[in-house]
Amino acid sequence: MAPKRFLIPTLFIVVLTMGAALYIFRCEKNPAGFYIDESSIAYNAYTISQTGQDEFGKPWPLFFSAFGDYKNPAYVYLLALLFKLTGPSIFIARLLSALCGVTTAGSLGLLAIRCTERNSRAVGLLVMTTAFLTPWLFELSRVTLEVALFPTTIVLFLLCLRRSADRSSWGWSDVLSLALTLALVTYTYSIGRMLAPLLAFGLLFFVSRGRLAGLIQTWAVYLLTLVPLFSFQRQNRGALTDRFHVITYIKPGTTLTENIWQFFKHYTANIDPRRLFWNGDPNLYQVAHLYNQPALLIATLILVVIGIWIVVRRPRGERWRRFIMYGALVSVIPASLTDEYFHNLRLAALPVFILFLTVPALVWLLDQRRNIRIAAIAAVLVLTVSQGAYFQYQYHRSESDSWRRHMFDADYEDKIFKVALAQQSRPIYLADAISSPYIQAYWYAAINGVPHSQLVRLRNEEAPPVGSVVISTESSCLPQSVIAQVDPYSVYIADQRSGPRTPLSEGGYRAEIQPPLSETLRFRRGQSIEMNVQVKNAGNQVWPGCKRGAATFQIYLSCHWLDETGKWSMEEGRAPLSGDLQTDSAPATNSSPRHWKQPADLSRKQTTPRSGTRELSADCADYTDSFRRVGSTLLEIKEIGVICG
Structure with a gap:
């Protein structure tokens, strides 16, 4: 018993x-x-x-x-x-x-x-x-x-x-x-x-x-x-x-x-x-x-x-x-x-x-x-x-x-934070697209014995000093000197400061767009496609590229599909210029290809996509740091054939 x-x-x-x-x-x-x-x-x-x-x-x-x-x-x-x-x-x-x-x-x-x-x-x-x-x-x-x-x-x-x-x-x-x-x-x-x-x-x-x-x-x-x-x-x-x-x-x-x-x-x-x-x-x-x-x-x-x-x-x-x-x-x-x-x-x-x-x-x-x-x-x-x-x-x-490794930032410590530490430049600057990723640097600094004073958060309008090390989650406005990248983080060396900007002049918004060489898009319902649209600066002023600290009057390009009445039916995203775009008269490269992933349903008003033609327009605008439109122009409209399988 x-x-x-x-x-x-x-x-x-x-x-x-x-x-x-x-x-x-x-x-x-x-x-x-x-x-x-x-x-x-x-x-x-x-x-x-x-x-x-x-x-x-x-x-x-x-x-x-x-x-x-x-x-x-x-x-x-x-x-x-x-x-x-x-x-x-x-x-x-x-x-x-x-x-x-x-x-x-x-x-x-x-x-x-x-x-x-x-x-x-x-x-x-x-x-x-x-x-x-x-x-x-x-x-x-x-x-x-x-x-x-x-x-x-x-x-x-x-x-x-x-x-x-x-x-x-x-x-x-x-x-x-x-x-x-x-x-x-x-x-x-x-x-x-x-x-x-x-x-x-x-x-x-x-x-x-x-x-x-x-x-x-x-x-x-x-x-x-x-x-x-x-x-x-x-x-x-x-x-x-x-x-x-x-x-x-x-x-x-x-x-x-x-x-x-x-x-x-x-x-x-x-x-x-x-x-x-x-x-x-x-x-x-x-x-x-x-x-x-x-x-x-x-x-x-x-x-x-x-x-x-x-x-x-x-x-x-x-x-x-x-x-x-x-x-x-x-x-x-x-x-x-x-x-x-x-x-x-x-x-x-x-x-x-x-x-x-x-x-x-x-x-x-x-x-x-x-x-x-x-x-x-x-x-x-x-x-x-x-x-x-x-x-x-x-x-x-x-x-x-x-997917879980991405969600938990599994590679952050070894491939981002320690890479930034290895550069020896101090302090390390943190530039975030949203307000939360900075905390990863704070935490990994704590468990690696790095003093908190060696980390500096940048304000939205603030640019890092030239030559400094930056950990960033900003997918746009990255310089050429990126030394490590694990989505959504990047480590780079700040290369130049951004000077003060003003709105473009009245003639600064003129531009042309060139759709893909093949003007017929073929896709199945529910499929996403990617097409390259070439944008040319046809105005009288250089479009300055995206730079950290230049949120005010930053130049953005966006792509729109138009409905049968010519009104915008869908915006496919807005992105800042990755680099300066010269005017049409400049001897340097004067066009820059832009990429948009275009979903199969080209109009929100349609329950199913159908074959025919769609009109594509692009929009050039500069914005203040609160995304208030300062000035813009509608670029040349192009018709693109659409075949839905």
């Missing part, structure tokens, strides 16, 4: 150890590289660990400003504590997320034990095993993002609630544990600001004469924890809500009926079994998900269906299980108010509730006759382990996937 008594605890320790090894294994190598948002969180954690200030010098911020949004504090401060002990590194940053995943899986097993009376240890072991092998939880644990901690906070809240649920009255230990874990949910991830109040409202499932006072006290203490949040929002108007206004479909002018319909569509899409158990998040750019891979396991689907059936059939006294059902339903609400369908980060609380809904099914299976019980549990284990192992195989294969 003694060996059998220790069998389940021994297996529990073995599975926990193996799960931890699985989650930590090569966490710094897969995904390869470090995503921009990871670098932002890690760098701010590093500056907090060193100076108590964020990257902008603000001491001990409640929320961290980044890329026009705000990062939540819980994960950043935890990581700062680790960096204080170990120093910054990708391994330590990813290790925190891995440990969050291990804690989530282990705590789910512990919660399952506390919620079952018969065969509790076996149920807990099965739930923990499933949690470790669940793709959704594993993928969240592989990236240095706030959301990695979010499922852990949900489980911690449920553990506290489970302890209080069996008590006839709630003392201050219950009140504080529930209120503080709700606060942790709120301050860990943005979705928690809506989900935590919904979970707090769900405590009404446990209301009774003896618990009423404790419930009110819990709400009161939780509201007190929100005072800093409300104060921050008041002092930084819109700081915590601006992002929601961008990503939601609820816009000024939309009717209540339209919004309700949109919510219904998004909610049903977010609980679509095909997304949950077959192909997951549809966004190719999702950093915490392998594209076209399931979020949950098929065995979990079978157990959840049985579990829901059992919960629905139970009498109303089953408050705990009904709260779990309620939690699963409301965990989908915040994500369903945003534009995207099945965004697995915004739905990060859902797998916790889904996995716990397997508990009633496991209890029921373990209560069956011995031969049925053994066969059923064996089938569940085989299905879970085999699919989980296959997902792990796919995940580790993805380490060399070119």
Whole structure:
């Protein structure tokens, strides 16, 4: 009897150890590289660990400003504590997320034990095993993002609630544990600001004469924890809500009926079994998900269906299980108010509730006759382990996937940052087309021991000194002296300053265009083609080429297709001149080929492309730095034949 008594605890320790090894294994190598948002969180954690200030010098911020949004504090401060002990590194940053995943899986097993009376240890072991092998939880644990901690906070809240649920009255230990874990949910991830109040409202499932006072006290203490949040929002108007206004479909002018319909569509899409158990998040750019891979396991689907059936059939006294059902339903609400369908980060609380809904099914299976019980549990284990192992195989294969390497900037450190360091010129200047890539240089400087003072961000209108080293994400305006390039980054030596510019004169906009030698374009529906259009400066003034720091009065060329009435139907892009373009009378080269990728559907007004002729025009204009048109001219119009196959 003694060996059998220790069998389940021994297996529990073995599975926990193996799960931890699985989650930590090569966490710094897969995904390869470090995503921009990871670098932002890690760098701010590093500056907090060193100076108590964020990257902008603000001491001990409640929320961290980044890329026009705000990062939540819980994960950043935890990581700062680790960096204080170990120093910054990708391994330590990813290790925190891995440990969050291990804690989530282990705590789910512990919660399952506390919620079952018969065969509790076996149920807990099965739930923990499933949690470790669940793709959704594993993928969240592989990236240095706030959301990695979010499922852990949900489980911690449920553990506290489970302890209080069996008590006839709630003392201050219950009140504080529930209120503080709700606060942790709120301050860990943005979705928690809506989900935590919904979970707090769900405590009404446990209301009774003896618990009423404790419930009110819990709400009161939780509201007190929100005072800093409300104060921050008041002092930084819109700081915590601006992002929601961008990503939601609820816009000024939309009717209540339209919004309700949109919510219904998004909610049903977010609980679509095909997304949950077959192909997951549809966004190719999702950093915490392998594209076209399931979020949950098929065995979990079978157990959840049985579990829901059992919960629905139970009498109303089953408050705990009904709260779990309620939690699963409301965990989908915040994500369903945003534009995207099945965004697995915004739905990060859902797998916790889904996995716990397997508990009633496991209890029921373990209560069956011995031969049925053994066969059923064996089938569940085989299905879970085999699919989980296959997902792990796919995940580790993805380490060399070119798209994921690009998304995580896998080559940035070796092929961009260290190349710039090798030039010996200091400081290194950072020129970005958008406001975020600079953080990669800051982070890699931190882990390579490069002083922050050796990096200088350039303003949009600022040119680097001649001879200086520049790391740039500007695809246009690159000089000839590019020494390293990995999309979207380039390293170059600044060759010349840009002098002050003025608008072109009245006669400076005259030009001619020459379409391809073959004036008939052949393509299939849906196909993209590329054609070269030669542009000639026929005016009386040189068109100055693109240079860093000359955003004001920069010359741009754009290509347009015209509809049957001669109006613009489609613009195929705007690009600055790569170099000076002389006038037609100059002896030097006086024309410059321009390249546009032209999609098959040549007019947005047409549902399908059709054969015939299309008119092509080009437009020469100079713009101020706010892209206000200063002057322009319509270049010569050319007819081009189109044959659609």
